[in-house]
Amino acid sequence: MKRFLFVLLSILIFSCSLHKKEYVLTYTGxxxxxxxxxxxxxxxxxxIQCEYYDFGGEGVAYHDSDNKNSGSGELNKGISYLDQFRVSEAVDISYTKFHDDIDNSPYSIVKPKKDQLYIGWTEPGEWIRYTVNVQESGMYQVGAMYTSNRGGSIRLFIDDTDSTNQINxxxxYDSMIH
Structure with missing residues (x-):
């Protein structure tokens, strides 16, 4: 089994390549x-769900452009586990509730399930890291469920090496039904 460290910028899509043991040994997350x-x-x-990024805090397991969690820290005021999920970290995490148009918009072509945790409110330059155990050598591709009202771009780094270049x-947003 090989261990890889993934760094995702904003959202998630990636493929695996070669393992660099010396980088993994210096990672503190x-x-x-x-x-x-x-x-x-x-x-x-x-x-691998986006909100299950490594532990380690700002600058180690993630980078967020502000010091607040716009989901668990501001939007979700309840005391349930989902409302409080990683509330002390700045990565903006929430979950789908379907009681308002935010999660149940008729204009979105993506329909997540109820109580699905997600990372939102992403800004350029933000990133999150994942430690992943790869059971078998080879190329891997992973798709992502995401929503975006404007589109955007992502990149994947493996052991601090850009492995995808920019992916648009x-x-x-489905303007045909708006």
């Missing part, structure tokens, strides 16, 4: 684990 939601270690092939992502 810790892989994400959650006993409440029973989240296993990140293994490829498999599914289209808007999910």
């Amino acid at each position: 810790l892989p994400y684990q959650d006993s409440t939601l029973n989240i296993p270690k990140h293994i490829l092939p498999g599914i 992502i289209p808007t999910t």
Whole structure:
């Protein structure tokens, strides 16, 4: 099994390449684990949700352009586990509730399930890191469910090496039904 460190800028799409052991040895973040939601270690092939980025804080596991969590810290005022999910970190995390047009917009062509955690309010230059165990050598591709009213771009770094260049992502806003 090989261990990779992924750095995602804003959203998620990536493919694996070669492992650099010396980079992994100097990384101070810790892989994400959650006993409440029973989240296993990140293994490829498999599914990695954006909000399950590494532990380590600002500058290690993530970079956020402001010091507030616009989801758990400001939007979600309840006391449930989802309302308080990673509330002390600046990465903007929320979950779908479907009680208003934010999560249930008739103009969005993406329809996530209820109580789906997500990272939102992303700005250029923000990034998040994931430690991933790869079970078998080879090329891997992962698609992403995302919403964007303007479109944008993402990149993937593996062990601090740009592995994708810029990937443009289209808007999910459906102007045909607006």
